[in-house]
Amino acid sequence: MAVTSTSPTAARSALRVRGLSVEFRTRRGPVPSVRGVDLDVAPGELVALLGESGSGKSVTVRSIMGLDADNARSSADEMRLGDTDLLALSGDERRRLRGHRMSMVFQDALSALNPVLSVGDQIGDLIRAHTDASRRAARARAVELLAMVGIPGASRRVGDYPHQFSGGMRQRILIGMAIALEPELLLADEPTTALDVTVQAQILELLDRLRRELDMAVLLITHDLGVVSEVADRVAVMYAGRIVERGSGDDLLAQPAHPYTEALLTSVPQTEGLGRDLVTIPGSPPNPERVPPGCAFHPRCSWAVEACRETRPALIEVRRGRESACHRSQEVVGAGNE
Amino acid sequence: MPATSSPHTPQPAGTAPPGEVVLEARDLVKTFTTGRGGLSRTRVSSVDGISLSLRAGESLGIVGESGCGKSTLARMLVGLEVPDSGSISYRGRDVTAARRGDRRLLRRGVQMVFQDPYTSLDPRMTVLEIVGEPLTASRTGTRASRRDRVAELLSLVGLAPGLMERYPHQFSGGQRQRIGIARALALEPEVLVCDEPVSALDVSVQAQVVNVLRDLQRRLGVTLLFIAHDLSVVRHVADRVAVMYLGRIAEIGPTATVYEAPAHPYTQALLSASPVVDRARRGRMAARIVLDGDPPSPTSPPPGCRFHTRCRMARDDCRTDVPSLRRPSEAQERARLAACHHAEDALTRLEDVFGPA
Ligand SMILES: Nc1ncnc2c1ncn2[C@@H]1O[C@H](COP(=O)(O)OP(=O)(O)OP(=O)(O)O)[C@@H](O)[C@H]1O
Ligand SMILES: Nc1ncnc2c1ncn2[C@@H]1O[C@H](COP(=O)(O)OP(=O)(O)O)[C@@H](O)[C@H]1O
Ligand code: SF4
Ligand code: SF4
Ligand SMILES: [Mg+2]
Ligand SMILES: [Mg+2]
Numbered sequence: 001m002a003v004t005s006t007s008p009t010a011a012r013s014a015l016r017v018r019g020l021s022v023e024f025r026t027r028r029g030p031v032p033s034v035r036g037v038d039l040d041v042a043p044g045e046l047v048a049l050l051g052e053s054g055s056g057k058s059v060t061v062r063s064i065m066g067l068d069a070d071n072a073r074s075s076a077d078e079m080r081l082g083d084t085d086l087l088a089l090s091g092d093e094r095r096r097l098r099g100h101r102m103s104m105v106f107q108d109a110l111s112a113l114n115p116v117l118s119v120g121d122q123i124g125d126l127i128r129a130h131t132d133a134s135r136r137a138a139r140a141r142a143v144e145l146l147a148m149v150g151i152p153g154a155s156r157r158v159g160d161y162p163h164q165f166s167g168g169m170r171q172r173i174l175i176g177m178a179i180a181l182e183p184e185l186l187l188a189d190e191p192t193t194a195l196d197v198t199v200q201a202q203i204l205e206l207l208d209r210l211r212r213e214l215d216m217a218v219l220l221i222t223h224d225l226g227v228v229s230e231v232a233d234r235v236a237v238m239y240a241g242r243i244v245e246r247g248s249g250d251d252l253l254a255q256p257a258h259p260y261t262e263a264l265l266t267s268v269p270q271t272e273g274l275g276r277d278l279v280t281i282p283g284s285p286p287n288p289e290r291v292p293p294g295c296a297f298h299p300r301c302s303w304a305v306e307a308c309r310e311t312r313p314a315l316i317e318v319r320r321g322r323e324s325a326c327h328r329s330q331e332v333v334g335a336g337n338e
Numbered sequence: 339m340p341a342t343s344s345p346h347t348p349q350p351a352g353t354a355p356p357g358e359v360v361l362e363a364r365d366l367v368k369t370f371t372t373g374r375g376g377l378s379r380t381r382v383s384s385v386d387g388i389s390l391s392l393r394a395g396e397s398l399g400i401v402g403e404s405g406c407g408k409s410t411l412a413r414m415l416v417g418l419e420v421p422d423s424g425s426i427s428y429r430g431r432d433v434t435a436a437r438r439g440d441r442r443l444l445r446r447g448v449q450m451v452f453q454d455p456y457t458s459l460d461p462r463m464t465v466l467e468i469v470g471e472p473l474t475a476s477r478t479g480t481r482a483s484r485r486d487r488v489a490e491l492l493s494l495v496g497l498a499p500g501l502m503e504r505y506p507h508q509f510s511g512g513q514r515q516r517i518g519i520a521r522a523l524a525l526e527p528e529v530l531v532c533d534e535p536v537s538a539l540d541v542s543v544q545a546q547v548v549n550v551l552r553d554l555q556r557r558l559g560v561t562l563l564f565i566a567h568d569l570s571v572v573r574h575v576a577d578r579v580a581v582m583y584l585g586r587i588a589e590i591g592p593t594a595t596v597y598e599a600p601a602h603p604y605t606q607a608l609l610s611a612s613p614v615v616d617r618a619r620r621g622r623m624a625a626r627i628v629l630d631g632d633p634p635s636p637t638s639p640p641p642g643c644r645f646h647t648r649c650r651m652a653r654d655d656c657r658t659d660v661p662s663l664r665r666p667s668e669a670q671e672r673a674r675l676a677a678c679h680h681a682e683d684a685l686t687r688l689e690d691v692f693g694p695a
Contacts, residue, residue: 052540152631166632167404196403196567198629201611205624223541226570226613230623250617267545268615269574277552278545278574284510285540300542 014184014217015041015064015102019077022059022068033059033288034074035241038315041185041217046208048228048249049221050264051238052285057221060238061187064219065104066094082184100130102185103178105171107193112174113162119146119173120158123180130181141180149176149206168199175206182214189221204231225268229253237261240286240296243315247322257324257333259303295326303328357394359430360528360561361415361448364389366424368410380637384410386585386644387424389663392529397555397562399576399593401569401608405636407585408565409453412533415563416450417441429528446476449522453534455514459506465492465517466502472524491520494557495550512543516550523554529561530554536571548575569612573597578673581605584636584644587663591674601666601676601685603627603649610691619693627690643679655679 022034034056041047051057063074066086079086081102086094098104106112114122123142127133133141139158146154149172151165162170171191178186188207192200208231211218222228228235228249236246237258245258256262266279273279283300286292292299298308307327315325318333326332368385385407392398400408413419415426417433425434426444433444452458459468469488473479479487489499495516506514515535522530532551536544548571554560566572572579573593580590581602589602600606610626629648634640640647646656656679665672666681678684 052542169632196633197569197611197613198403198607200613201623201626202628204613208624224613225541225615229615229617230613230620253615253617264541265615267542269545269548269570270615271573274574277549280545280549281542282546284512284543 012042013040013080014043014045014082015039015219016078016080017064017076018079020060020063020074020079021076022056022063022072022074024069025071025073028289031289032291033241034063037238037241037243039064039219039236039243041219043184043217044211044215045233046211046218046220046231047234047236048232049219049236049238050223050225050228052223054285054288055238056241056288057238058189061104061189061219061221065098065102065187066091067098067104096130099126099178099183100181101183102187103181103183104187105174105178105189105191107190113170115162118159118161119165123173123177126177127180145176145180146173148179149173150202151176168195168202171195171199171203172206175203175210179210179214179216183216185217185219186210187219187221190223191220192227193222193224200227207231225253225264237264240291241288242296242325244297244326245322245324246315251322255333257318257322257329258326259301259328259332260297262332263300263302303332357396357561359391360394360428362391362427363411363415364425364427366411366414366421366426368407368414368419368421382636383585383639384636385414385421386639388582388585388587389424390580390587390590392561392563394528394561395555395559396577397564397575399572399579400563400565400582401567401572401579402582402588403567403608403633405633406582407636408582409533411582412450412531412563412565415529416448416531417444418450446525447527448529448531449525449527451515451518451522451530451532451535454538455511455518456538458518459514461506464503464505465509468506468517469502469521469524472521476525478525487524488520491523492517494523494554495520496546510543511539512546515539515547519547519550519554523558523560526558527560529563531563531565533565534567535564537566537568544571551575569597569608570614581608584634584639586644587677588645589674589676589678590663591671591676595671595674599669599671599685599688600691601669601674601681602678603651603680603684604645605676606684606687606691607648625693643677651680651684653680 017039020034020037024031024033037060049057062068068074120139120142123145124138127138127141143155143158146158151157151169192203207218210216232249235249235252236243239260245261256265263281267281269278281300286296294310295308295313298304313325313327315323318324318329366385366388370382370384372380372382388411402408414421425432427433428444428447433440466488469491470484473484473487488502492499497513497516536547551562552575555562564575576593579593579596581588583604588604589596596605600609607627607629613623631648634647642658643656643661646652661677661679663675663677665675666685
C-alpha cells in the first residue's frame with residue numbers, strides 16, 4: 001500500500017508546488033490558464049489530477065517540468081522536487097533533472113518518439129546522456145526496460161523502429177524511457193486516453209507496479225473518473241485553472257464536498273441508474289478568456305447562491321484531509337451522508 | 339449465414355414492443371486496398387461477414403476496440419460506402435445495388451450523426467442553413483416553412499430556436515453535437531446511426547447528448563444505432579448490444595444479458611478491463627482477464643476464430659474453424675448469440691469477469 005499523506009505539509013514530499021500560475025500572451029491579451037495551484041505528491045503515491053479539457057491540467061504539468069510554451073509566463077511561490085528548489089535552478093540545471101529525477105509521459109506516443117531511430121537506440125542514448133554507462137550496458141538496460149513495461153520478446157525487438165509497434169506498445173515504450181533513470185517523480189499526461197480499454201488496463205497496472213517497486217511518485221492526469229477510481233490514492237479536481245477540491249480517493253469519491261465533483265460523479269452512467277435519464281450539468285466548461293467572476297462554476301451550479309457570483313471561495317479544509325473551494329462545502333459533503 | 343434475430347426476441351423491460359425490421363444487413367464484407375500497387379499493396383479486412391437487423395424503435399449499441407470496423411459498418415448502413423458483397427435492405431427493399439431511387443430512399447430514411455462535432459459542421463454556414471440543408475436539397479417546403487421546421491428541430495434537441503442565425507464556432511462541443519443531431523433529424527429518418535456521438539465531448543456534457551438521444555427515441559420512436567467505445571454509455575442507451583472484434587460480430591444480444599452474463603471470451607475481457615467508478619471494486623482491474631499480445635493487424639487477420647491469438651480459452655479447433663454466431667446451449671436468454679466454439683465453457687467462468695459471486 002502506498003503512503004497516503006493526508007497532510008499537505010507532509011515532510012516526505014517528492015513534489016511540492018505552491019501558488020503556481022501560468023498566463024499566456026495572446027493577440028487578444030493575456031489569458032490566465034492556471035491560477036494559484038498547490039500540489040503535493042509523496043514518494044510511492046499516485047495522485048490523480050482530474051479535470052475536463054481546457055481546465056489547465058497539461059499547462060500545469062508542463063510548467064512543473066519546466067517546459068512552458070514560448071508565450072507562457074509562469075510564476076510560483078514554491079516548487080520543490082524532494083529537497084531541490086526548482087525555482088532556484090538555471091535553465092540548464094533544470095534540463096539536467098528532466099528525464100533523470102523527474103520525467104513526463106505525453107499523451108501522443110507516436111509523435112514523442114523519433115521515427116528514424118530504433119527504440120533501443122533511443123533508450124540507450126537517453127541513458128548514456130545522463131550516466132557513464134557503456135554502449136553495451138545501455139543496450140542491456142534498454143532490453144531490461146522493454147521487458148519491464150511488458151514488450152514481449154524484448155531482446156528481439158530492441159532494434160525495431162517505433163512504427164513497428166502498436167499504439168499501446170509505443171505508449172509503454174515511452175513509459176519505459178520515462179522510468180529509465182528511475183526518476184523520483186513521473187508526470188503522466190493522459191497516458192491512456194487514446195488507447196483501448198484492454199491496453200489502458202495494462203498501462204495503469206504498469207504505473208501502479210512501478211510506483212510500488214521503485215517508490216516513484218506519480219502525478220496522473222486524466223479526465224476519466226473510472227481511471228481515477230481505479231488507481232488514485234489522492235485526487236485533485238481542477239476547474240477553470242484552479243484546484244477546486246482535493247482529498248483521498250476513497251473519501252472524495254464517496255462524499256464529494258464540491259458541487260462540481262458531485263455533478264461529475266452523478267453524470268457518469270452507472271449501473272444503478274439504468275433506464276433513467278443521466279443527470280446532466282447544464283452549460284459547458286468556461287473559456288479561459290472569460291471565466292465567470294466569483295466562483296467560476298456558478299453559472300452551472302445547482303447549489304449556487306447570491307454570494308457565489310461575487311466572492312470566490314478559497315480552497316479550505318472542510319474536514320481532515322479534505323479541502324474544497326465552495327461556499328457551501330459543508331452542506332454538500334453533508335448531503336452525501338443522507 | 340448466422341442468424342442474428344430470432345422471432346422470439348424478448349425485449350428488455352421498459353422498451354417499445356418489438357417492431358418490424360426496418361434495416362437489415364446480410365453478410366456485409368468490406369475490404370480496403372491500400373498502397374500504391376504492386377508488392378506494396380495491402381488488403382485491409384475491415385468488415386467481414388456482418389449481419390444484423392434493426393427493429394423499429396429499438397436502439398442497438400455497437401462496441402469494439404479501435405479499428406475493428408465500427409465506422410466502416412456504419413458508413414455502409416447509411417449508404418456512404420458500398421459493400422464488396424452482402425446486402426442491405428431498408429423496409430424490405432434491397433438498397434445495396436447502386437440504383438439511384440433505392441439509394442435516395444436509404445439516404446432519406448437512415449441518417450448519420452458523426453463523431454467529431456468540431457469538424458462535421460461547415461463553419462461558414464449558419465445553424466439555420468446547416469440544419470435546413472437537407473430540406474433545401476430535397477426541395478421540401480417553402481423558405482418560411484423550412485425556417486419553422488428548423489426552429490422545431492432545434493427545440494427537439496434542447497437548443498433555443500433564437501440561436502439559428504449563429505455560426506458553429508459560437509457553440510460548445512455539446513451544442514454542436516446537438517446541431518448535428520437536429521440536422522440528421524430534418525428529413526424525419528426512421529433510423530439514426532450515431533458514430534461515437536459523445537466520444538469527443540467533455541464528461542460533463544456527454545450526458546446532455548445521451549439524454550437528447552434517449553428522448554428522441556421515446557418521443558419520435560426513432561431507431562438508433564449507437565456506436566461507442568465506452569461500454570458504460572452503451573449500456574445506458576442500448577436495448578441490444580453487438581460486440582465487434584476485427585471486422586466480425588463476437589457477441590450480440592439484449593444489453594442486460596451481454597453485460598451480466600457475457601458468453602464470448604472477448605466480451606468478458608473487455609468488461610473486466612473497463613474501469614468503473616466504484617471504489618469498493620478497486621483492484622478489480624488487476625484481476626482482469628489479460629489478453630495475450632497485441633491486436634492482430636487487419637491486413638492479415640488470423641485464420642479460424644480471429645480472436646484466437648489472444649484468447650485464453652483457445653483450443654485447436656479455434657485456429658482452423660471460423661465460429662458462427664449461435665445461441666450457447668442451455669443459455670436462458672434465447673436472443674443472445676455468441677461466435678465462439680466454447681461459449682458454454684466461457685459462461686461457466688463468469689467469476690473471472692465479475693469476481694466471486
Ligand atoms: N478508406 C480506407 N482505406 C483503407 N483502410 C481503411 C479505410 N477505412 C477504414 N480502413 C481500415 O479499416 C479498419 C476498420 O476501420 P474503422 O474506421 O471502421 O474502425 P473503427 O472500428 O470505427 O475504429 P475507431 O474506434 O478507431 O473509430 C481499420 O483497420 C482501418 O484502418
Ligand atoms: N501556448 C498556448 N497559448 C495560449 N493558450 C494556451 C496555450 N497552451 C494552452 N493554452 C490554453 O490554456 C488552457 C488550459 O490548457 P490545457 O492545460 O492544455 O488543458 P487540459 O486541462 O485539457 O490539459 C486552454 O484554454 C488552452 O487553450
Ligand atoms: S461556491 Fe457557490 S457556485 Fe461555487 S460551487 Fe459552491 S455553491 Fe456552487
Ligand atoms: S472460438 Fe476459441 S479462440 Fe475464439 S473466442 Fe471462442 S474459445 Fe476463444
Ligand atoms: Mg491536456
Ligand atoms: Mg470509428
